[in-house]
Amino acid sequence: MDPLVAFLVSWFAVVGIVYAVNKNAVRYFVAIYWKTERLNRRIEGLVKRLSFVPLRAYLAVALVLALAPIFIAMPFVRPDGQVQALPGFLYMLIGGTVTAVQTLLSGAPVAEAASRSAGVTPIIPGVTLPWGQLPYLAVAIAVGVALHEFMHAYAALRYGIPLRHVGVFSFFYIISGAFVEPDEEAYKKSGVEAKAAVLASGVAANVALAFLAMLAGVAGAWAGLYGAVFGVSAFGVDAGDRVLEIRGCGLAERVYTPDDFITKINVLAGMGPLMGINKTAACKPGDEVTLVVGKWWGTYEVKLDYSNFTTPPRINWLFEDGSLYKSGVRPGDVVKAVEGCGVREEIRWGGQLLSTLLSLKKLCRPGDVIRVAVERNGTTVALNVTLVGKGGEVYYGLGPGSLPMLGYDAGPIKASEIYNTEFTKFVFWFLVVNYGLAVVNALPIYPLDGGQLVAALAQRRLGERRGQRLVNALSVVLAAMLIFNLALGVLGEQYRVLQMIR
Template identity: 25%
Template sequence: MNLWTVLIIILAFWGILYVLFGRKEEEEEGLAVDMFVIMWRTKKLLGFIDKIALKYRRFWKVYGTIGIIVGFGGMAFVFYMLIKSAFIAIKAKAQVAGVQLVIPGVTIPLWYGLIGLIVVMVVHELSHGVVARAEDLPLKSVGLVLFFVIPGAFVEPDEEELKKVPLVKRLRVYAAGSMANIVTALLALMLLNYALAPVLQPAGVEITQFDPKGPAINHLHEGDIIIGINGEQIKTIEDFLNFMNTTKPGQIIALEILRNGEKIIVKVPLGENPNNPEKGYLGVYPSQYVVSTIGYENIILPLAFALYWIYILNLGIGLMNLFPLIPLDGGRMLDETLKEYLPEKVAKPISFAFIGIGVLLLAINLIPAIRNLIG
């Protein structure tokens, strides 16, 4: 099934859905369908959020205040990293992606990616809601959303009431989502490092993707596990990279591969490394392959991979949400802080400048990722 067929099916789905269920007025509860947006709202979870927020009100206020500090620090860090990666992308003539698209089943593993994204959305929105209620701000509803093909979740505060409260309370609410993502990422990393890492050991390098211009695509398969090269054992990605740094273009290497549980030898003539013409190039994107030292691999390995993607996605998306670009939380934090302390004629141009620079930085960093996806 090609890209155009998929797009036609998606557009037909949305067209039929809009004809059958579309309505212009938003309802406080239930299903609402607009063009390319489905929203399901409910008030049934508001009592649960109230219980958590009001019982530990002081904790959530401190949590929100720490979130403000983390939020502005993360904002500066993301801005710096995007500027840095933009210069690298320009220097490399837009061949290096500074920002990766998150598409389960395409750019990240399907099921682990979906698990990670669900955790991202739930902790992010729940944190917004809990901190809002701890500040006595009313919530209108909670729910789920589907934007074109991207699922999401939301907690809907009363925006009019939110505008009336002091700046510090608004900042706590805005910062709470990314704060929750970063905390979740750190918890996942701790579990991975201290609970699972001791029972895992590296056992080769798995091929996850190919460079279409590299030689490996004609000889190897995705999912192949490299366990040796030219008789030398390969257990870690570092082993693999160290060996490849000793190779030359045109050299034929013998790869010992695990494919569907069978060991085979595959000989591959190396190409020319695009970053260093004097070194050999295989053209693969490797990931670390691990095994359990205590067995139970059907439990331990999926749990480890799930925690890894929960860590990666919560950290990455949590930080990107702090990028100072409206409507992201970081953009709202910066915009409302500027309006609070500067005259409108000064604050507005600064906000527009951040929006312009932000859009430009995202474009420079995203174009290589989109090109790589299209091929």
């Protein structure tokens, strides 16, 4: 079924169920807005059962979880268990804005400025996001926003602030969530500690969900729920099955996503250096490569000759200031042999060409001459290549994609024909959505949670009027930066990354 059709069918099914239960909660069959006091009592009962948590300890944990991703760093746990750190988003926003503005003023294109910005991309279904990803996004938003609001309610009730209303809303899944309305007068009269707990709790909940998504990802990887799902039969793998692991030529690598699979088979093919990856595989035709493949009921192995993971030594493109282009090598040429600095190699595949050039880079110096034989229009042409230098070393003028890459230019399967598992998509969107909700809500922009928290602290120190002026000025500056980065994300087409999610 077409993803858009499935989306609409599921939406009207949900609306129909809600209408049957409470027709007043449905607005023109395109929106749901359900506000009730009955849910208040259930939340109050749940909060009572969770009231054993000491308030001071709860406040400390909530503040750490809420403020760390925005002001310090957000630990990021990869499926393979490796831990990285995302810098505090506020520093990314400010630094990215300054760098992007400087890049634009230098005359660089918008795409380059966008690549140096904070990397904020708006999620617009059908525009920046494929319709097929919307169900996963909708579930992540609904859960993330619901828990965000529940924790606001939890903190309010723990500090003696009653609730007025609790409800849920949705507009075609795209804008969905829940809301809690604490008693306004009681909230205003509460102390800074109570306000800090209420405001930090929602953000802390999203950070906690992001961490849970990461841990679920690690557990899922251990259980074999990740992998690259083949949309067509290729490499001896049946359509619909998942490649879980690649072994051969000194490599034994788990596979987690389609991009991960493409990267690792290109490392196997010897293309790692062109991708900025130092890891190489010592392979030659005749060597054996094993793919561990998963089905729903088990696994099987596919054993292949290494020749299945080689690419032709054809030049796709070159930097014009490099040795090869300056000496006459042109896109479309197929390199047949390389000789110089005591080395002579007959070239049969792309990875062999790249490894030979890298070997010569260590043996030769700028100014030396090597001979390169290429096949051009069915004729062999011998070229004397004078090596030029850049940064103190030999510079060939090769870049990413200068030689054919498996999954893009060569091989039995294209990158667009490999998909994530359903588990991977849910984990990905739970992580992205909850991290996004956390850092945006924690920004000191009024009336976001972070802005209200800064306002409470500023008004206590400076008085209500002066404190509010400070917060308003800060909000305008940061909101302008956020909007600027969002605009760059659209104009610079950074959303293409979202569109590549499969």
